[in-house]
Amino acid sequence: xxxxxxxxxxxxxxxxxxxxxxxxxxxxxxxxxxxxxxxxxxxxxxxxxxxxxxxxxxxxxxxxxxxxxxxxxxxxxxxxxxxxxxxxxxxxxxxxxxxxxxxxxxxxxxxxxx
Amino acid sequence: xxxxxxxxxxxxxxxxxxxxxxxxxxxxxxxxxxxxxxxxxxxxxxxxxxxxxxxxxxxxxxxxxxxxxxxxxxxxxxxxxxxxxxxxxxxxxxxxxxxxxxxxxxxxxxxxxx
Amino acid sequence: xxxxxxxxxxxxxxxxxxxxxxxxxxxxxxxxxxxxxxxxxxxxxxxxxxxxxxxxxxxxxxxxxxxxxxxxxxxxxxxxxxxxxxxxxxxxxxxxxxxxxxxxxxxxxxxxxx
Amino acid sequence: xxxxxxxxxxxxxxxxxxxxxxxxxxxxxxxxxxxxxxxxxxxxxxxxxxxxxxxxxxxxxxxxxxxxxxxxxxxxxxxxxxxxxxxxxxxxxxxxxxxxxxxxxxxxxxxxxx
Numbered sequence: 001x002x003x004x005x006x007x008x009x010x011x012x013x014x015x016x017x018x019x020x021x022x023x024x025x026x027x028x029x030x031x032x033x034x035x036x037x038x039x040x041x042x043x044x045x046x047x048x049x050x051x052x053x054x055x056x057x058x059x060x061x062x063x064x065x066x067x068x069x070x071x072x073x074x075x076x077x078x079x080x081x082x083x084x085x086x087x088x089x090x091x092x093x094x095x096x097x098x099x100x101x102x103x104x105x106x107x108x109x110x111x112x113x114x
Numbered sequence: 115x116x117x118x119x120x121x122x123x124x125x126x127x128x129x130x131x132x133x134x135x136x137x138x139x140x141x142x143x144x145x146x147x148x149x150x151x152x153x154x155x156x157x158x159x160x161x162x163x164x165x166x167x168x169x170x171x172x173x174x175x176x177x178x179x180x181x182x183x184x185x186x187x188x189x190x191x192x193x194x195x196x197x198x199x200x201x202x203x204x205x206x207x208x209x210x211x212x213x214x215x216x217x218x219x220x221x222x223x224x225x226x227x228x
Numbered sequence: 229x230x231x232x233x234x235x236x237x238x239x240x241x242x243x244x245x246x247x248x249x250x251x252x253x254x255x256x257x258x259x260x261x262x263x264x265x266x267x268x269x270x271x272x273x274x275x276x277x278x279x280x281x282x283x284x285x286x287x288x289x290x291x292x293x294x295x296x297x298x299x300x301x302x303x304x305x306x307x308x309x310x311x312x313x314x315x316x317x318x319x320x321x322x323x324x325x326x327x328x329x330x331x332x333x334x335x336x337x338x339x340x341x342x
Numbered sequence: 343x344x345x346x347x348x349x350x351x352x353x354x355x356x357x358x359x360x361x362x363x364x365x366x367x368x369x370x371x372x373x374x375x376x377x378x379x380x381x382x383x384x385x386x387x388x389x390x391x392x393x394x395x396x397x398x399x400x401x402x403x404x405x406x407x408x409x410x411x412x413x414x415x416x417x418x419x420x421x422x423x424x425x426x427x428x429x430x431x432x433x434x435x436x437x438x439x440x441x442x443x444x445x446x447x448x449x450x451x452x453x454x455x456x
Contacts, residue, residue: 006216025224035166035174039395042159046388052149053381060149076214091186100190102120110139153281160274167267234444253452263394263402270387280377288377300433304442319414328418330348338367
């Protein structure tokens with residue numbers, strides 16, 4: 001990707017702002033209903049899974065560099081739609097994740113804490 | 115969620131570290147192959163989509179508070195598996211997203227830039 | 229499932245007719261747009277995948293009977309939404325599959341035919 | 343699709359037999375674990391959904407002929423992996439569907455039967 005100028009993104013808040021501007025400049029806001037974004041998100045999650053579908057567990061941990069690069073871009077696509085969806089709903093993804101982690105810690109206590 | 119103590123997560127790097135420790139303490143690392151994590155990710159993306167599947171576009175933008183809370187936790191689940199997967203592959207999600215955004219800017223030039 | 233009376237379904241055409249009547253009697257036709265049905269289909273495909281997500285390849289071939297029964301019902305759910313979607317679009321699934329098989333045979337010639 | 347010779351498929355049993363032979367001739371059986379097939383199935387379900395993701399409900403009911411043809415082939419892909427998966431697990435999809443329909447009839451009684 002030498003020929004593209006990729007600008008560092010500091011955090012999810014900055015990403016949300018960039019994506020909002022990107023969609024707005026292209027007149028995409030009308031298409032970006034939460035329902036549509038949730039569909040687009042799962043479609044990207046499938047493109048990510050597709051790279052792994054015929055691999056053994058071991059192969060999935062040792063991707064050739066070219067595949068790993070494609071996987072990285074699919075991870076980006078999922079993060080893009082996830083951030084866009086959360087932004088349209090006014091949800092802070094990391095705050096929601098902190099809540100979910102607390103619930104998970106209750107649901108699956110660590111061995112020493114049982 | 116009043117009774118759970120949710121600790122603030124500063125950024126995706128911190129989330130990756132917390133998830134690594136969480137999986138390690140529970141002996142889950144063996145299950146967390148990239149292939150399995152990519153499956154778990156799409157399963158969570160489907161649980162997110164499920165909230166929207168019968169809604170009109172308008173309804174999807176005006177979720178009742180209880181549904182919105184559930185959606186927030188599904189967004190968290192997607193972010194958790196996405197972060198875990200990226201971490202297992204040694205991929206920085208925001209760096210990959212910056213690369214993808216640069217590609218998208220080339221692919222879909224803004225009207226004024228065409 | 230001893231207490232339920234399950235009626236044999238002869239083929240996909242009969243299934244399509246039964247599903248049409250089922251939806252009609254419940255006033256579901258308005259919700260059954262192709263877009264919504266395609267969402268419902270992938271949600272069911274995810275519930276199917278969920279049963280396999282942490283299994284080894286070997287375990288996935290030797291499901292305990294209770295899991296196998298649940299998997300059978302998830303397969304049914306996928307077939308139900310697939311049939312409903314095809315019916316709403318006026319597509320004959322087996323005719324489309326015959327076309328796709330012909331394309332696949334061209335794309336992936338058998339070793340002896342290469 | 344004038345140039346391909348598509349052979350009529352009478353029913354799901356015949357499709358299962360054709361798919362078994364197709365996979366066997368190409369040495370694909372080792373890849374066709376139920377786990378992998380469930381992944382491939384959801385990937386195809388996503389390719390199907392992708393055609394609808396930005397459409398309005400109304401547009402999704404009035405597909406241009408070219409899109410409708412592509413959708414038909416995606417429906418075929420889902421049916422192919424669903425049939426393959428059921429076959430590998432020794433599950434009869436229509437029998438499972440009859441069971442599921444009986445459960446659905448109990449769960450969602452028709453208005454006149456409530």
